Amino acid sequence: MSNLCAHVFTTFAMLIMLMVFLFLQQLEIIEIMLKACDALEDYIKKCKAMVFEYGPVILTNAEKFLESNDLCATLHAYASSTTEETSQDLSDSSKILMVTSASS
DSSP states (O other): OHHHHHHHHHHHHHHHHHHHHHHHHHHHHHHHHHHHHTTOGGGHHHHHHHHHHHHHHHHHHHHHHHHHSOHHHHTTOSOHHHHHHHHHHHHHHHHHHHHHHHHO
16 A cells, blocks of 8 residues: 555656646746847837736647647648548557656
């Protein structure tokens, strides 16, 4: 039973670390967006206010979009005849990654 508890604790700790990492990535992106506002001389304050107001929502929506869509198919980056096969390959890769992560 203690082995199961240790595994659950390890998985939980990894999940928290992942959430912190993703949060820090979002902060870095927001920081880049704020620096870009400096180029808009007359609208710096307005731009920064919009970044703070809408930046997190945009990043969250973008993350959800990328998780639920095959970006290559959306951008028509490969021939339509291979779209289904490639989507299946990506799906299989995700399953392998999840199984590998869960078993660690």
